[in-house]
Amino acid sequence: MSIQQFIDNEVKSNDVVLFMKGTPQFPQCGFSGQVVQILDHLGVAYKGINVLESDEIREGIKAYAQWPTIPQLYVKGEFVGGCDIIREMFQAGELQQVMQDKGVVGKTHA
Amino acid sequence: MPMDANEIERLIKSRIPDANVTIRDLAGDGDHYAATVIAESFRGKSRVQQHQLVYEALKGQMGGALHALALQTGIPSS
Numbered sequence: 001m002s003i004q005q006f007i008d009n010e011v012k013s014n015d016v017v018l019f020m021k022g023t024p025q026f027p028q029c030g031f032s033g034q035v036v037q038i039l040d041h042l043g044v045a046y047k048g049i050n051v052l053e054s055d056e057i058r059e060g061i062k063a064y065a066q067w068p069t070i071p072q073l074y075v076k077g078e079f080v081g082g083c084d085i086i087r088e089m090f091q092a093g094e095l096q097q098v099m100q101d102k103g104v105v106g107k108t109h110a
Numbered sequence: 111m112p113m114d115a116n117e118i119e120r121l122i123k124s125r126i127p128d129a130n131v132t133i134r135d136l137a138g139d140g141d142h143y144a145a146t147v148i149a150e151s152f153r154g155k156s157r158v159q160q161h162q163l164v165y166e167a168l169k170g171q172m173g174g175a176l177h178a179l180a181l182q183t184g185i186p187s188s
Binding site: 031066067068069079080081082083084085088089 | 157158161162165170172178180181182
């Protein structure tokens with residue numbers, strides 16, 4: 001399986017996927033950490049993929065989305081954004097809407 | 111190598127001529143910037159597409175010479 005196939009498979013077989021530096025429990029970059037906090041606050045389940053464990057994934061994910069930076073958040077197979085966009089959307093209440101529209105529901109928060 | 115704020119603005123404007131660009135050097139080290147890019151030509155584009163245009167303008171410097179650029183994009187509010 002090529003790296004692009006691997007990434008595509010991860011993105012399509014998980015509802016919410018975050019490609020990040022470090023893990024959700026231990027983010028190793030402030031930008032990745034911010035997105036983790038937002039997702040945790042929303043209470044949605046997600047899979048974190050640590051790009052620091054593989055240069056192939058780290059470079060491959062940039063090509064996959066034509067997006068030069070990490071973190072990258074995918075919801076139901078679609079690239080939603082990096083740290084700045086996610087934070088902006090969250091503050092505007094749009095991220096919550098996207099999750100709802102795509103049928104990804106948080107555990108709490110009405 | 112750090113990048114000059116003027117150079118960042120020049121690159122963005124060369125790709126998005128109608129852009130209104132504001133750049134702040136967050137740490138004073140020429141390496142951590144926040145940029146706001148407002149352009150009429152962004153209208154109808156998603157945030158991801160708007161950011162992709164800016165990244166394209168920076169010609170691969172993003173993530174390389176340019177370590178951290180917090181980016182905010184938008185369209186002019188009439």
